[in-house]
Amino acid sequence: MISIRRRLATKFSLSVLLIAVPIFILSLGVFFLQSRYFIREQATSHANSVLNTMLQRVRMDMNTIETAVNANEWLVGERLEPQSLASISYNVVSLNSHVNSCSIIIEPNVITQDGRFFSVNSVRSGDSVITVRESECDYSDKVQYKTPRRLGYACWIEPSDDNNERTPYSTELTASYCKPVYRADGRFVGVISASLSLPQLAQTINEVALPYSDAYFTIIDNEGHYLIHPDSTRLFHKTIFSDADPHNNADLIALGHEMTAGNQGVLHIVIDNKPCMVCYCPISGTDWSLALVCPENQVLRSYHRLAYIITGVIVIGLFVILLLCHSVITRAIRPLNRLLRLSKLITDGQYDEVIPPTRREDVIGRLQNNFAAMQQSLNFHLGSVRYTMDRTHERNEELDKATHLAEESVRQKTTFIQNITHQIRTPLNIIMGFAQVLCDSFDTSSPDDAPQSMLSNEEVASIANMMTHNSALLSRMVLMLFDSSDTGISEELKNQKNDIVSCNQLARECISYMKKLFPDVSVSMNTDVSDDFSILTTHVYLMRGLRELLYNAAKYSDGQNVSLSILLMDTTIRFIVQDTGPGIAEEYREQIYQSFAKVNDLSEGLGLGLPLSKRHVLGLGGDLTLDTSYHDGCRFILELPR
Numbered sequence: 053m054i055s056i057r058r059r060l061a062t063k064f065s066l067s068v069l070l071i072a073v074p075i076f077i078l079s080l081g082v083f084f085l086q087s088r089y090f091i092r093e094q095a096t097s098h099a100n101s102v103l104n105t106m107l108q109r110v111r112m113d114m115n116t117i118e119t120a121v122n123a124n125e126w127l128v129g130e131r132l133e134p135q136s137l138a139s140i141s142y143n144v145v146s147l148n149s150h151v152n153s154c155s156i157i158i159e160p161n162v163i164t165q166d167g168r169f170f171s172v173n174s175v176r177s178g179d180s181v182i183t184v185r186e187s188e189c190d191y192s193d194k195v196q197y198k199t200p201r202r203l204g205y206a207c208w209i210e211p212s213d214d215n216n217e218r219t220p221y222s223t224e225l226t227a228s229y230c231k232p233v234y235r236a237d238g239r240f241v242g243v244i245s246a247s248l249s250l251p252q253l254a255q256t257i258n259e260v261a262l263p264y265s266d267a268y269f270t271i272i273d274n275e276g277h278y279l280i281h282p283d284s285t286r287l288f289h290k291t292i293f294s295d296a297d298p299h300n301n302a303d304l305i306a307l308g309h310e311m312t313a314g315n316q317g318v319l320h321i322v323i324d325n326k327p328c329m330v331c332y333c334p335i336s337g338t339d340w341s342l343a344l345v346c347p348e349n350q351v352l353r354s355y356h357r358l359a360y361i362i363t364g365v366i367v368i369g370l371f372v373i374l375l376l377c378h379s380v381i382t383r384a385i386r387p388l389n390r391l392l393r394l395s396k397l398i399t400d401g402q403y404d405e406v407i408p409p410t411r412r413e414d415v416i417g418r419l420q421n422n423f424a425a426m427q428q429s430l431n432f433h434l435g436s437v438r439y440t441m442d443r444t445h446e447r448n449e450e451l452d453k454a455t456h457l458a459e460e461s462v463r464q465k466t467t468f469i470q471n472i473t474h475q476i477r478t479p480l481n482i483i484m485g486f487a488q489v490l491c492d493s494f495d496t497s498s499p500d501d502a503p504q505s506m507l508s509n510e511e512v513a514s515i516a517n518m519m520t521h522n523s524a525l526l527s528r529m530v531l532m533l534f535d536s537s538d539t540g541i542s543e544e545l546k547n548q549k550n551d552i553v554s555c556n557q558l559a560r561e562c563i564s565y566m567k568k569l570f571p572d573v574s575v576s577m578n579t580d581v582s583d584d585f586s587i588l589t590t591h592v593y594l595m596r597g598l599r600e601l602l603y604n605a606a607k608y609s610d611g612q613n614v615s616l617s618i619l620l621m622d623t624t625i626r627f628i629v630q631d632t633g634p635g636i637a638e639e640y641r642e643q644i645y646q647s648f649a650k651v652n653d654l655s656e657g658l659g660l661g662l663p664l665s666k667r668h669v670l671g672l673g674g675d676l677t678l679d680t681s682y683h684d685g686c687r688f689i690l691e692l693p694r
Contacts, residue, residue: 099263106257110257110335117229117248120148122206124140125233134165141173142183144244150252152249157197200245206230208229208230210277226247257269262344271335275312276312326347328348329348479523551589552586553591558595569603570607594672598616601629608631613630624674627691628679629686632685635685635686641680
């Protein structure tokens with residue numbers, strides 16, 4: 053008995069281990085992966101905090117420049133004398149340590165003592181400030197002058213090299229805050245600007261404690277040029293897109309577009325073959341964007357250390373699980389209690405409790421199998437009864453559904469036959485009536501003479517046009533019925549797409565077809581493509597879809613402003629049919645693509661035009677949509693791949 057119990061304990065221990073070990077390892081694995089997420093989140097939060105701190109410091113320096121300019125702008129308008137302007141420029145630089153230079157440029161012919169042009173510039177040179185009047189030259193194209201003059205308000209202009217801006221006393225890369233100056237009467241008299249040294253700004257940035265040793269800040273402008281970067285060779289003349297390969301550095305290009313668009317966020321990308329986390333945000337008041345670049349290997353350093361801890365925990369945990377399982381199962385081998393409980397439940401009429409069979413060959417195993425066989429036999433007979441009842445109930449429900457479907461099918465068939473009979477009978481009666489009029493119009497009373505028509509040529513032509521119009525309506529309805537009854541073949545033909553179709557030529561064909569049916573309706577055509585621009589598609593189905601849109605626009609609108617536009621998109625070509633009229637009510641927009649669906653039973657048409665057009669366009673790989681943002685009528689957009 054002791055030997056049997058030991059074998060059972062060993063078997064149960066191994067069985068429990070096979071279940072517990074995967075769960076234990078899986079739990080630790082989930083914890084390990086989840087910790088990566090939390091570490092990333094914590095690093096992102098910390099990096100964003102540092103980024104916001106740096107943004108505030110940058111804005112503080114820039115606000116100093118802006119305050120200096122705004123505080124002295126009114127003085128320039130009041131004191132338009134050379135000496136006063138030189139004094140103002142000097143004071144702006146000398147009294148503000150963050151200002152690298154100050155320039156005052158006066159509108160030509162405002163100060164004329166020494167010529168048409170007047171500008172004065174003060175530049176910080178070491179501990180001193182040098183103020184000079186710049187040489188006589190036309191500065192109308194100077195960016196510091198023309199940009200604020202054109203905008204009419206203060207702005208930060210793109211960074212420039214002062215040496216290239218005719219300032220021979222400074223070679224530092226600067227960014228300038230420029231503000232237009234107006235007199236009290238509103239007359240523009242000039243521009244006052246103050247420059248911020250980017251090397252000094254970079255020094256301010258480097259003084260901030262970085263979250264990681266290899267992290268760094270960078271600033272780019274709205275075109276992606278580097279304004280601040282640890283690698284000085286990239287400054288100003290290189291952009292974030294310069295060395296980016298579209299195939300291998302798509303994430304870096306995406307970062308550049310995000311930053312130049314003035315967005316804020318976090319991206320995980322590869323920079324210089326190193327995975328990095330980049331937090332970025334726009335600098336208010338400018339077109340620049342500030343970014344903090346943190347190497348992933350430093351961000352996840354604690355995560356990598358955690359891997360060694362997890363490995364140790366797994367080894368120790370498996371050993372502890374093994375000991376606990378063996379100890380607990382050795383004491384818990386009492387399966388007879390379970391069999392006793394199950395047999396009592398069966399005695400009380402509860403047959404749903406399953407007794408699992410076993411392959412054990414000991415006494416307990418054979419006893420358990422006997423109980424399992426007895427319980428399965430009871431369940432089988434009870435299950436047969438339940439199954440018969442369930443199947444009977446299901447068959448009754450299916451019969452009810454089939455009855456309802458049959459009744460609905462009969463109703464739809466009757467409605468469709470009545471509708472198509474009415475739609476076909478109307479143009480057919482018109483054709484037959486006018487044919488009889490033509491027959492009756494010939495005078496055959498004199499057998500010796502040729503029959504003479506009693507109708508004028510204009511009347512005959514009008515009758516012929518009316519018969520042609522109604523014949524076309526009949527042909528259109530027959531064609532729609534044919535298309536709707538031949539779905540499989542139509543789809544196979546549409547999927548071939550072996551016709552090279554000129555978009556403009558197809559549009560003209562459809563407009564010509566519509567003019568035959570509605571000669572009084574004019575259609576304007578606007579196209580973005582040339583006549584030789586073609587797409588690979590199926591001509592007949594594209595033509596049918598587009599003709600149906602023009603037909604509906606002419607028939608159901610006021611017929612005054614029907615237009616067909618062809619727009620070339622990045623990967624698709626759009627045919628836009630637009631009209632002015634009552635449009636489609638919002639409650640009917642969901643059912644316009646359902647076959648035989650109409651606004652009401654008295655309206656004209658078979659209810660097949662838009663459903664067939666939708667099916668044709670989908671078969672060609674495109675889509676047909678109703679523009680719900682257009683409220684002056686209807687605007688349908690037929691879009692196909694180029």
